[in-house]
Amino acid sequence: MKILVTGGTGYIGSHTAVVLLQAGHEVVLLDNLCNSSPVVADRITEIAGRPVTLIEGDITDSDTLDQLFRQHSIDSVVHFAGFKAVGESTQYPLPYFGNNVAGTITLLTAMTKANVKKIVFSSSATVYGNTAPVPYVESFGRGQTNNTYGLTKSMIEQILEALSSSDPEWSIISLRYFNPVGAHESGRLGEDPAGIPNNLMPFIAQVAVGRRKQLSIFGGDYPTPDGTCRRDYIHVMDLAEGHLAALNILKPGIDAINLGTGRPLSVLEMVRAFEDVTGVKVPSQIVSRREGDLPEFWADAEKASRVMSWKAKRSLNDMMEDTWRWQLNNPDGYKITE
Numbered sequence: 063m064k065i066l067v068t069g070g071t072g073y074i075g076s077h078t079a080v081v082l083l084q085a086g087h088e089v090v091l092l093d094n095l096c097n098s099s100p101v102v103a104d105r106i107t108e109i110a111g112r113p114v115t116l117i118e119g120d121i122t123d124s125d126t127l128d129q130l131f132r133q134h135s136i137d138s139v140v141h142f143a144g145f146k147a148v149g150e151s152t153q154y155p156l157p158y159f160g161n162n163v164a165g166t167i168t169l170l171t172a173m174t175k176a177n178v179k180k181i182v183f184s185s186s187a188t189v190y191g192n193t194a195p196v197p198y199v200e201s202f203g204r205g206q207t208n209n210t211y212g213l214t215k216s217m218i219e220q221i222l223e224a225l226s227s228s229d230p231e232w233s234i235i236s237l238r239y240f241n242p243v244g245a246h247e248s249g250r251l252g253e254d255p256a257g258i259p260n261n262l263m264p265f266i267a268q269v270a271v272g273r274r275k276q277l278s279i280f281g282g283d284y285p286t287p288d289g290t291c292r293r294d295y296i297h298v299m300d301l302a303e304g305h306l307a308a309l310n311i312l313k314p315g316i317d318a319i320n321l322g323t324g325r326p327l328s329v330l331e332m333v334r335a336f337e338d339v340t341g342v343k344v345p346s347q348i349v350s351r352r353e354g355d356l357p358e359f360w361a362d363a364e365k366a367s368r369v370m371s372w373k374a375k376r377s378l379n380d381m382m383e384d385t386w387r388w389q390l391n392n393p394d395g396y397k398i399t400e
C-alpha cells in the first residue's frame with residue numbers, strides 16, 4: 063500500500079513511518095515542518111533502509127493536497143498533523159481550531175475528491191473528559207474536556223462519525239493515545255520539543271543531560287498511592303506498531319481504539335525508573351499542581367488486543383533506555399547534530 067502520513071516528520075509520525083516502511087509499504091510524508099525538522103526524513107530512510115518521500119506542505123492548503131493526491135496513488139492516510147500543546151491551546155484557541163479541526167476538514171475534503179476513503183486518526187485519551195472513571199474504556203462516551211486541544215480531538219472524532227454515517231464507504235479508526243514516551247532503539251529518532259518541554263519524559267531527559275536544572279513535579283497531594291499523578295506511559299514504537307495494526311484491520315465503518323499499556327505509573331515512579339536504568343540522578347522538587355491535570359488515568363487495553371491483535375510489548379526499562387540513548391546522542395535534538 064501507499065500511505066500518506068500527515069505530520070510525518072513529527073515525533074509519533076516519524077516512528078510510524080519507519081514501522082510502515084519496514085512492513086513493506088510505500089510512505090509519503092506531508093509536513094509543514096512547524097514543529098519538526100526535514101532531517102527526520104533522512105533518518106527514517108536510514109533506519110528503514112528504504113526511501114521515504116517528504117512533501118513540505120500544509121494540511122490546510124487544499125491545492126497542495128489535491129496535487130499530492132494527483133501525483134501519488136495513495137491508498138490510505140494516517141493523520142498526525144496538528145498542534146498539541148494543551149496549555150497553549152487554551153490561550154490561543156483559534157489557531158488550534160484552525161489547524162486541527164479546519165485542517166482535518168480540508169484533508170478529508172481532498173481525500174473525498176481523490177476517492178481515498180481510508181484514514182487512521184491520532185486521537186487522545188483526553189476525549190474521555192474530566193470525570194470518566196479509570197481505566198478508560200472505549201464504550202464510555204466522550205466527556206467534557208477542560209482544554210481547547212482536547213476539544214479539537216473530540217470535534218474531529220465527531221466529524222469523522224458524521225462522515226462515516228453520510229458515506230458508508232469510509233473506513234475510519236480513531237486511535238486514542240495515552241502517554242507516548244521513548245524513542246527509536248537506534249537513538250536516531252526521538253522527541254524534540256521546541257523550547258521548554260511541556261511533557262514529563264522530555265523534561266526528565268533534558269534535566270539528566272544538563273540542559274535544565276531540575277524537574278518540577280506538579281503536585282504531591284493527589285489521591286494516588288504516592289501523591290503524584292498517574293498516567294499510562296506507552297513506548298512510541300509500540301504506539302507506532304498500533305498504527306500498522308489499525309491499517310491492517312481497516313474496513314468500512316468507524317471505530318475508536320485505545321493505545322495504552324493498561325498500567326498506570328506515577329511521576330515519582332517514572333523519575334525513579336529513569337534514574338535506575340541510566341544511573342543518572344534527576345534533581346526534582348514537588349511544586350504546586352498544574353492547572354487542568356487529572357489525578358490519574360490509564361487505558362483499558364483489551365479492545366486493541368481483541369480487535370487488532372495488538373499489545374504494547376516494550377517494558378518501562380525500554381522506555382527509559384531508549385529515551386536516554388536518544389537524548390545522549392542528540393543533546394540538542396535534530397538541531398546541530400547534522
Ligand code: NAD
Nearest residue numbers: 069072073074093094095096097098120121143144184186
Ligand atoms: P509533533 O508535533 O511531533 O508532530 C506533529 C507534526 O505535524 C509536526 O511535525 C508538525 O510540523 C506537523 N504539522 C502541524 N501542523 C501541520 C499542518 N497544518 N500541516 C502539515 N503539518 C503540520 O506531535 P506528535 O507528538 O508526534 O503528535 C502527533 C499527533 O498525535 C498529534 O495530532 C497529536 O495531537 C496526537 N497526540 C499526541 C500525543 C502526545 O503525547 N505526543 C498524545 C495524544 C495524541
Ligand code: UFG
Nearest residue numbers: 148186188260261262263265278279280291293329352355
Ligand atoms: N509533569 C510534571 N512535571 C513536568 C511535566 C509533567 O510533574 O515538568 C507531570 C504532569 O503533572 C502529569 C504527568 O507528569 O502528572 C504527565 O504529564 P504530561 O504533560 O507528560 O502528559 P499529560 O498526561 O498531562 O498530557 C497528556 C498528553 C496530551 C493530552 C493529555 C490529556 O500529552 O496530549 O494527556 O490530559 F491531551
